[in-house]
Amino acid sequence: MSSLCAAARAPSALAASASARLPRASRRAMVVCAAQGPAIMVNSCTGKMGHATAEAVVRAGLTLVPYSLTGESEAVAVGNVGVSGIPVELVGPEKRQQAIEKIKSEYPDLVLIDYTLPSVLNGNALFYCDNKLPFVMGTTGGDRDKLLADVKASGNYAVIAPNMGKQIVAFQTMMELMAEQFPGCFTGYKLHVAESHQRTKVDTSGTAKAVVKSLNKMGLPYTEEDIEKVRTVDEQVGRMGVPEQWVDAGHAFHTYTVTSPDGSVVLEFKHNVCGREVYAEGTVDAAIFLHRQVKAGAEQRLYNMIDVLSAGAMR
Ligand SMILES: NC(=O)C1=CN([C@@H]2O[C@H](COP(=O)(O)OP(=O)(O)OC[C@H]3O[C@@H](n4cnc5c(N)ncnc54)[C@H](OP(=O)(O)O)[C@@H]3O)[C@@H](O)[C@H]2O)C=CC1
Numbered sequence: 337m338s339s340l341c342a343a344a345r346a347p348s349a350l351a352a353s354a355s356a357r358l359p360r361a362s363r364r365a366m367v368v369c370a371a372q373g374p375a376i377m378v379n380s381c382t383g384k385m386g387h388a389t390a391e392a393v394v395r396a397g398l399t400l401v402p403y404s405l406t407g408e409s410e411a412v413a414v415g416n417v418g419v420s421g422i423p424v425e426l427v428g429p430e431k432r433q434q435a436i437e438k439i440k441s442e443y444p445d446l447v448l449i450d451y452t453l454p455s456v457l458n459g460n461a462l463f464y465c466d467n468k469l470p471f472v473m474g475t476t477g478g479d480r481d482k483l484l485a486d487v488k489a490s491g492n493y494a495v496i497a498p499n500m501g502k503q504i505v506a507f508q509t510m511m512e513l514m515a516e517q518f519p520g521c522f523t524g525y526k527l528h529v530a531e532s533h534q535r536t537k538v539d540t541s542g543t544a545k546a547v548v549k550s551l552n553k554m555g556l557p558y559t560e561e562d563i564e565k566v567r568t569v570d571e572q573v574g575r576m577g578v579p580e581q582w583v584d585a586g587h588a589f590h591t592y593t594v595t596s597p598d599g600s601v602v603l604e605f606k607h608n609v610c611g612r613e614v615y616a617e618g619t620v621d622a623a624i625f626l627h628r629q630v631k632a633g634a635e636q637r638l639y640n641m642i643d644v645l646s647a648g649a650m651r
């Protein structure tokens with residue numbers, strides 16, 4: 337395995353022009369800061385979120401580890417994938433233990449990011465914990481109770497959240513605060529939740545599930561199974577208003593509608609996202625935050641994105 341550390345650390349044009357405007361001493365401080373940041377391994381760079389996040393790592397001027405765990409088919413068929421001009425070698429499930437030992441020795445300040453699939457996230461989390469590697473888990477679905485229990489039992493550091501977008505996390509926090517401040521405020525009202533995503537999304541939105549938990553506390557009985565998953569193009573474009581270019585490229589349109597018994601009062605909470613960038617940038621913030629907590633030997637080991645936002649750690 338060869339180190340592509342220097343190439344991966346090359347700052348983006350934007351970061352370079354921003355740093356050029358700073359006094360020399362501050363510029364030096366920025367370079368030291370980037371060199372002291374974590375080296376980040378993104379699993380899997382073959383997926384939509386993994387690829388967008390790996391690009392955000394490079395944009396942030398951090399070290400992108402040029403290896404990525406992926407499914408067997410991609411590893412064998414493709415071999416490597418380019419991220420902002422950096423070739424990233426794909427490692428299939430069979431070879432991952434051997435690979436991670438070498439990667440750990442080459443990048444001691446390693447933080448992993450997981451954007452894979454609901455069907456593999458529990459196994460991946462155990463793998464990260466067994467290897468004592470701090471990780472950010474953006475993948476939704478899977479067995480969430482088991483995920484949290486496994487991480488707690490391992491004493492490993494992790495940030496786990498169904499949504500990494502700062503503005504959406506702020507909305508989630510607001511809903512949770514509203515539930516705490518005004519429990520039962522919607523008693524007797526009805527709830528309808530619709531979430532629209534690209535057709536390849538296999539699970540119900542993890543963000544919608546989290547927001548429903550807050551709405552439950554406000555007196556609205558509703559289950560995860562009640563959430564309407566919109567996955568047909570006609571409905572996405574016609575009813576939800578998704579711009580056509582984002583239908584398959586990746587979108588997340590959520591509407592939570594609360595209606596009084598006689599229909600005279602309607603509240604609608606909505607968050608619509610086109611593309612992946614907002615999550616990718618937030619994921620990098622989470623990785624930097626987690627690395628800082630590891631370095632400080634923080635007592636708390638398990639975090640969510642509300643913790644990251646509350647710590648003022650999102651750029
Ligand atoms: N927290 C957040 O803010 C956000 C979370 N998400 C979540 O991220 C997840 C991924 O979404 P998205 O990128 O769109 O999905 P994709 O289907 O585009 O990507 C999933 C990737 O996982 C890879 N994979 C499969 N098996 C493994 C394995 N054993 N180890 C490592 N990688 C594997 C697949 O590779 P292969 O083809 O080889 O199987 C594929 O490249 C979803 O759960 C989604 O809900 C999405 C957006 C934001």
Ligand SMILES: O=C(O)C1=N[C@H](C(=O)O)C[C@H](O)C1
Nearest residue numbers: 476498537541542543544588
């Ligand atoms: O798969 C996606 O696209 C998204 N997944 C997350 C979820 O399940 O809530 C976050 C966002 O909705 C995009």
